[in-house]
Amino acid sequence: MIRYLIDASATSSHSFAVELGVPRPAAEQRLSLPVWIPGSYLVREFARHLYALRAEQGGRAIGLRQIDKASWIADCQGDADLVVRYRVYAFDVSVRAAFLDATRGFFNGTGVCLRVEGREDESHGLALRGLPAGWEVATTLAPRGEGAGPLEFVAAGYDELVDHPVELGRFWRGRFDVAGTAHEFVVAGALPDFDGARLLADARRICEAEILFWHGPGGKAPFDRYLFLLNAVDEGQGGLEHRSSTALIAPRRELPRRALPGENAKTASPAEASEGYAGVLGLIAHEYFHAWNVKRMKPREFARLDFARENYTELLWFFEGFTSYYDDLLVARSGLIDAARYLKLLGKTLTAVAATPGREVQSVAAASFDAWVKYYRGDENTPNATVSYYAKGALVALAFDLTLRSEGHGSLDAVMRRLWSQHGGGPIAEADIAAALEAVGARSYAAEIAAWVHGTVELPLEALLRRFGVEIERQPATVAQRLGVRASESALTGVKITHVLRGGAGERAGLAAGDELVAAGGWRLRRLDDLLRSASASAATPLLVARDQRLVELALDAGALAAAAAGALQPRRVDSASAEARALCEAWLSG
Ligand SMILES: [Zn+2]
Numbered sequence: 001m002i003r004y005l006i007d008a009s010a011t012s013s014h015s016f017a018v019e020l021g022v023p024r025p026a027a028e029q030r031l032s033l034p035v036w037i038p039g040s041y042l043v044r045e046f047a048r049h050l051y052a053l054r055a056e057q058g059g060r061a062i063g064l065r066q067i068d069k070a071s072w073i074a075d076c077q078g079d080a081d082l083v084v085r086y087r088v089y090a091f092d093v094s095v096r097a098a099f100l101d102a103t104r105g106f107f108n109g110t111g112v113c114l115r116v117e118g119r120e121d122e123s124h125g126l127a128l129r130g131l132p133a134g135w136e137v138a139t140t141l142a143p144r145g146e147g148a149g150p151l152e153f154v155a156a157g158y159d160e161l162v163d164h165p166v167e168l169g170r171f172w173r174g175r176f177d178v179a180g181t182a183h184e185f186v187v188a189g190a191l192p193d194f195d196g197a198r199l200l201a202d203a204r205r206i207c208e209a210e211i212l213f214w215h216g217p218g219g220k221a222p223f224d225r226y227l228f229l230l231n232a233v234d235e236g237q238g239g240l241e242h243r244s245s246t247a248l249i250a251p252r253r254e255l256p257r258r259a260l261p262g263e264n265a266k267t268a269s270p271a272e273a274s275e276g277y278a279g280v281l282g283l284i285a286h287e288y289f290h291a292w293n294v295k296r297m298k299p300r301e302f303a304r305l306d307f308a309r310e311n312y313t314e315l316l317w318f319f320e321g322f323t324s325y326y327d328d329l330l331v332a333r334s335g336l337i338d339a340a341r342y343l344k345l346l347g348k349t350l351t352a353v354a355a356t357p358g359r360e361v362q363s364v365a366a367a368s369f370d371a372w373v374k375y376y377r378g379d380e381n382t383p384n385a386t387v388s389y390y391a392k393g394a395l396v397a398l399a400f401d402l403t404l405r406s407e408g409h410g411s412l413d414a415v416m417r418r419l420w421s422q423h424g425g426g427p428i429a430e431a432d433i434a435a436a437l438e439a440v441g442a443r444s445y446a447a448e449i450a451a452w453v454h455g456t457v458e459l460p461l462e463a464l465l466r467r468f469g470v471e472i473e474r475q476p477a478t479v480a481q482r483l484g485v486r487a488s489e490s491a492l493t494g495v496k497i498t499h500v501l502r503g504g505a506g507e508r509a510g511l512a513a514g515d516e517l518v519a520a521g522g523w524r525l526r527r528l529d530d531l532l533r534s535a536s537a538s539a540a541t542p543l544l545v546a547r548d549q550r551l552v553e554l555a556l557d558a559g560a561l562a563a564a565a566a567g568a569l570q571p572r573r574v575d576s577a578s579a580e581a582r583a584l585c586e587a588w589l590s591g
Helices: 196-215 275-290 316-333 339-354 364-369 391-406 412-422 430-441 446-453 461-466 479-483 505-509 530-534 579-590
Strands: 002-007 015-022 028-032 050-057 060-062 064-068 071-075 082-089 098-100 104-107 124-129 136-138 152-155 166-169 172-178 181-188 225-233 238-241 245-251 470-474 485-490 494-500 516-520 541-547 550-556 569-573
Touching: 015 098, 050 064, 104 225, 166 181, 172 196, 181 196, 196 275, 196 316, 196 412, 225 275, 238 275, 245 275, 275 316, 275 339, 316 339, 316 364, 316 391, 316 412, 316 579, 339 391, 339 569, 339 579, 364 391, 364 446, 391 412, 391 430, 391 446, 391 461, 391 579, 412 430, 430 446, 461 470, 479 485, 479 505, 479 530, 494 505, 505 550, 516 530
Parallel strands: 002 124, 181 225, 225 245
Antiparallel strands: 002 015, 015 082, 028 071, 050 060, 050 082, 064 071, 098 104, 104 166, 124 152, 136 166, 172 181, 238 245, 470 569, 485 494, 494 516, 516 541, 541 550
8 A cells, every 4th residue: 555644743844744655666666746736727836845855665765866846756676665755845824735833734635645656546545643732633535444543544546545635733523414424514713703503504504405406305415425624714715626525715704603792693693694604605505516516527638637737628617617606506595695695696797707808808618728827827917818717607507597497498407417417427528518408408509609608709698687587787887997997995005006908998098007096187096986086078187107116197088987888787686577587587596
């Protein structure tokens, strides 16, 4: 068995000490660390945190040559076990790498476990030692079992080993069963008034809704157990999906809290989730949905992952976008947010995509393929160069769902279930998605796939939503929307342009990302809104910007701010909708 011994005692140097044992090594045994972690499509170069690497055999040091940024060759002789020792610097609070300090430890195998090339399909053991007193372990790695200690685990192969993140420390834990499957929730870093019972009850409703979604009444989840690892932090939100667990980060102030002495329990913990908590519930629903959609049903290109380089697929619009469509929708179907709140969240997605000129130059299929260098490496030009396959992918899902439902041929739910059952929860290609749409929808969807997935035309959502008694209301454009820029503003930094959107008044005036907008029409700007009062409607307005320490004069077109720029889009149910439209809407929102 390939064995990893991971020591977590060096909390103050934030480093794990790793000992890797390889029985019967090859004469030139290659070892390498993944350059990426599945689910997050960016080359992260985990090897940059690996140091003090050395190898021995039979107690004697042997040669170890580095052959590229993440690979080494050990010069072995004979059958004696190869033992490799190294350290991994672990001070990344994200869900994607590794972290160790005196309060908590966390790691994904992709950042910590060197891959023994050619031996990936053998069983891999992992043992922990050196845990500070009182620390516990939470992971879905299988216990090694008979005769082994509580800190010893085993995986059938390398891919399995690195798909179970490990949380270490003193944390809150709670459990619930859904459809006969044990679920556990672990929360690190919560405030003392954290209401774990409420979080468990709400997460349970989401899990019930999702198992029902995929398998119908009486159905069972395709995993034996499931673990939510939530790290509560001051700032930040995100998650990463795994086959039977997920690592989440959420703001601790958004988690449910218990009533203070003398406080009404309903004030502390209202039945309707707050906006921030609804976001946490959406995150839980999203990552849990991935246990089906991307961890089991997955792009054919991901059937065998290559840890040494980018793994390309055009299908993230489906695996991320459709998962994003269903996350908030299933929170609504669980009864944790109402229809009005759901439509508000949908409005945010509609607004975000409408404010992305990149949707006119890149399709969601191309954006999926390009994720490695565009979506995941965002810069000031990202909104002009690409479109989020999460946000637009969710709207593509909405367009398919509403079309199927309004034509009276099933729903996208039925398409998802058909894909699952036809492909045994395994790899699929775009042709399989097209075939499932055709089978459920009783017609070809080739034209829609070409236009919505591979094209850049506007999605016909306004007309589709109208058939469900939902109108898209246009809110007045903000000054940033009228200028065609994104900006940050604060008393300290003033108004700073972060993005200049293609074709907007800001671009025509010559604004650039990084500019500080100092004055307009001879008046100092404190906030972007001040521009409305100092800009002229009938003549060009002089703008003064600070750029690289120089003051630069620009001019804003006459009437630029009055132009009919798009404001936020807010779908709302119309009271006067027909009974048929209301029935369609009810069926859509209740599943
Ligand atoms: Zn996702």
